[in-house]
Amino acid sequence: EAGVAQSPRYKIIEKRQSVAFWCNPISGHATLYWYQQILGQGPKLLIQFQNNGVVDDSQLPKDRFSAERLKGVDSTLKIQPAKLEDSAVYLCASTPLGETQYFGPGTRLLVL
Amino acid sequence: QKEVEQDPGPLSVPEGAIVSLNCTYSNSAFQYFMWYRQYSRKGPELLMYTYSSGNKEDGRFTAQVDKSSKYISLFIRDSQPSDSATYLCAMIRSNDYKLSFGAGTTVTVRA
Numbered sequence: 001e002a003g004v005a006q007s008p009r010y011k012i013i014e015k016r017q018s019v020a021f022w023c024n025p026i027s028g029h030a031t032l033y034w035y036q037q038i039l040g041q042g043p044k045l046l047i048q049f050q051n052n053g054v055v056d057d058s059q060l061p062k063d064r065f066s067a068e069r070l071k072g073v074d075s076t077l078k079i080q081p082a083k084l085e086d087s088a089v090y091l092c093a094s095t096p097l098g099e100t101q102y103f104g105p106g107t108r109l110l111v112l
Numbered sequence: 113q114k115e116v117e118q119d120p121g122p123l124s125v126p127e128g129a130i131v132s133l134n135c136t137y138s139n140s141a142f143q144y145f146m147w148y149r150q151y152s153r154k155g156p157e158l159l160m161y162t163y164s165s166g167n168k169e170d171g172r173f174t175a176q177v178d179k180s181s182k183y184i185s186l187f188i189r190d191s192q193p194s195d196s197a198t199y200l201c202a203m204i205r206s207n208d209y210k211l212s213f214g215a216g217t218t219v220t221v222r223a
Binding site: 004033040041042043044045056091093100101102103104105106108 | 208
């Protein structure tokens with residue numbers, strides 16, 4: 001079974017630029033999550049999708065972050081404009097309904 | 113106060129030692145408890161999962177939950193250099209199934 005795929009693996013941008021991350025979950029997994037993991041901290045949930053609908057985006061900074069999962073499969077997370085404090089690893093995870101979350105390798109973002 | 117507290121370490125032990133990791137939590141709604149292992153530059157991978165108080169063993173790993181004290185532990189017996197990683201405790205609330213992570217403890221097992 002293929003795991004959760006994410007790209008790019010690394011991205012370096014300057015502040016105020018925009019950036020997008022892509023996630024392809026495990027086939028058949030209805031639920032998809034985006035997490036932000038700042039160095040030395042545990043992952044923090046940004047947004048949760050159930051198929052193509054948003055279940056929870058209460059911790060997503062909506063003035064600069066957006067995410068979509070148009071066909072209920074792949075998802076993209078965008079930051080526009082980026083700030084220095086957005087430097088982190090962005091993790092995507094997927095799960096069948098209510099079960100264990102499987103994480104991708106993450107995208108490491110550095111904002112200069 | 114964070115919902116899930118975990119000592120970030122770092123923890124350095126010699127090969128063969130027992131590694132003891134702990135987390136405390138404040139919300140009684142947490143009913144499902146997990147330990148994730150995260151190698152450098154990788155995503156977290158599930159190590160242990162339990163939902164009841166008591167001990168659960170899986171090979172060299174033992175997860176312990178004490179709901180009355182709101183305290184969970186992970187023990188690694190006969191630790192190996194390949195166990196060097198960051199260990200994250202995580203908990204799911206029974207009312208909304210939200211997953212909350214501890215900060216992670218970085219463990220180094222010296223050969």
